[in-house]
Amino acid sequence: MALALMGGVASWAQSVVSVTDTTGWNAWTKSDLTLMSDPGSDQQTGQGADDFVSAAGAPGFYQKAGTIGGASHLLFRARFDKYDGPDQWGNGGNFGIGMDLNGDGALDLILMMSESSGNVNNRSRTLTWGDPGTGANTGPSTTSWAFPTQTATALVVNTTYDAVQATDSTVNGTSDLLLSFAVSFANLQAAVRAYTPFTTFTMTYDTRITYIAFTSTQANSLNQDLFGTTGNTNSSLTWAQLGAITGPADAYGVVPEPATYVQMAALFAAGTLVAWRRRRCLSGVVGRTGPAA
Numbered sequence: 001m002a003l004a005l006m007g008g009v010a011s012w013a014q015s016v017v018s019v020t021d022t023t024g025w026n027a028w029t030k031s032d033l034t035l036m037s038d039p040g041s042d043q044q045t046g047q048g049a050d051d052f053v054s055a056a057g058a059p060g061f062y063q064k065a066g067t068i069g070g071a072s073h074l075l076f077r078a079r080f081d082k083y084d085g086p087d088q089w090g091n092g093g094n095f096g097i098g099m100d101l102n103g104d105g106a107l108d109l110i111l112m113m114s115e116s117s118g119n120v121n122n123r124s125r126t127l128t129w130g131d132p133g134t135g136a137n138t139g140p141s142t143t144s145w146a147f148p149t150q151t152a153t154a155l156v157v158n159t160t161y162d163a164v165q166a167t168d169s170t171v172n173g174t175s176d177l178l179l180s181f182a183v184s185f186a187n188l189q190a191a192v193r194a195y196t197p198f199t200t201f202t203m204t205y206d207t208r209i210t211y212i213a214f215t216s217t218q219a220n221s222l223n224q225d226l227f228g229t230t231g232n233t234n235s236s237l238t239w240a241q242l243g244a245i246t247g248p249a250d251a252y253g254v255v256p257e258p259a260t261y262v263q264m265a266a267l268f269a270a271g272t273l274v275a276w277r278r279r280r281c282l283s284g285v286v287g288r289t290g291p292a293a
């Protein structure tokens, strides 16, 4: 990937990317840039394949962005405790990513990756969007969601889905799994506009989103493992109190240093980060989210 200077601010040029990439991934961090991690054996239902893990030098969650088939995509990659074989992960599992789009700590959208059960060669993997309920949605005990419309997108092995053995960790003495999937900017943008008050939301490489990740046995619950904290899948604490939510990451998964906010705000009076800060303060409606990368 080439680093370009655009208007004095470093910005990653858009590159062709793949779920099978071995480089260019950014590990999830909190707002203070602390690396997020997750222990083994804290998932709640006994399936090691659904247990987020991390190890020294082997982060548990990564993100990147770029083009797949000419369309811009977000790519997510998680490390799990148990590797069962090529392209095997869920066997009926659900892997959710919660998104806070305006920095108020409340989830606005759920991206759910689900894998059907049975013979791995016959499984389907799909993406669907969850619409959070009327609760606060600021932590495990206050969050719910439903799937009001069918917007399932099929994932394709080696293109938008990949599950391979990790070569850099063996947590719990067993082989670990790196599971990756991709979602297009267009798909995310349409879901935001359909399910949230942010009806003019535009997804760009600079758009800042904060994330949580979890696994579950049912698509409408969080009952296996919450990434970034030990247990706590029913906690009444907030995502931030649990250390389970990222900082405001751009599409590449990069969270700016706190000082960068001030610096960039001075450079771009109407830019992405100013809009972000304003939204954080006022919890207002998101408008245009800044210049394209």
Ligand SMILES: [Ca+2]
Pocket: 038, 039, 040, 041, 042, 043, 051, 052, 053, 225
């Ligand atoms: Ca875990």
Ligand SMILES: [Ca+2]
Pocket: 100, 101, 102, 103, 104, 105, 106, 107, 108
């Ligand atoms: Ca929110």
Ligand SMILES: [Ca+2]
Pocket: 080, 081, 082, 083, 170, 171, 172, 173, 174, 175, 176
């Ligand atoms: Ca393992």
Ligand SMILES: [Ca+2]
Pocket: 038, 039, 042, 043, 052, 225, 226, 227, 228, 229, 230, 231
């Ligand atoms: Ca956990």
